[in-house]
Amino acid sequence: MSNSTPASFARAFARTQRFALASIEGSDIEEAVGIAMTQDGSILLGNDVPVVARPRKATRLWLGTKRCFAVIEGRVRPHVNPNDADRWRALHPDHSMKWCLDPDVVVWSCADAGPHAFLASEWLLEDAALLEQESDLVDHLNLFHAPLIEALFWEFVELDGTGARVAAIDPEGLLLEAAGQLHHLAFGALCPTADDVTKALLQLVRNVACFSDGAAQALAPSSLRP
Secondary structure, three states: OOOOOHHHHHHHHHHOOOEEEEEEOOOOOOEEEEEEEOOOOOEEEEOOOHHHOOOOOEEEEEEEOOOEEEEEEEEEEEOOOHHHHHHHHHHOOOOOEEEEEEEEEEEEEEOOOOOEEEEHHHHOOOOOOOHHHHHHHHHHHHHHOHHHHHHHHHHHHOOOOOOOEEEEEEOOEEEEEEOOEEEEEEOOOOOOOHHHHHHHHHHHHHOOOOOOHHHHHOOOOHHHOO
């Protein structure tokens, strides 16, 4: 992806994770918790998380695979932004969102990229203007452009895209889901507004040979078309 940096690579990886191990300051207990990532890089947590039941305590999350992992340290606070509820439900339909962890330090290591550490100032993105429109855009794509989402999945993820859907949209790309697996499809540049996202989607569609310019122009709701 043309705008790839160690931080964007790490954020893209973190977005594809549904669960992490959590521990809080002063406790040696680790518990598996459901997670989802906000557009700016904070971590959403559910209401079924006893290990983080005390807000403002320092909390550490471990998330990863055999090849890549991230350790996110920060403090938990009650989450009050309802615009993140849809992205949480897309990944965790059986639990409600309640908490948010604001990262202080993120340690990232990957066999393909080497170890890196990021302070919050390097990790967090500025608030994105597309946040309030994300749900409408996700619903529009999934309801009216399912073949297109499957084609994008086939083209860029290079896996079977049957049944693929958009789980979330953030300033750095699309979070796609197919067969229970999450994959992050990066935009060519940072897209902080809904208009920027729409233009990036149009460009992605034009790179898929089976879709015409007409199909690309119909991609976004009329209120979001550039």
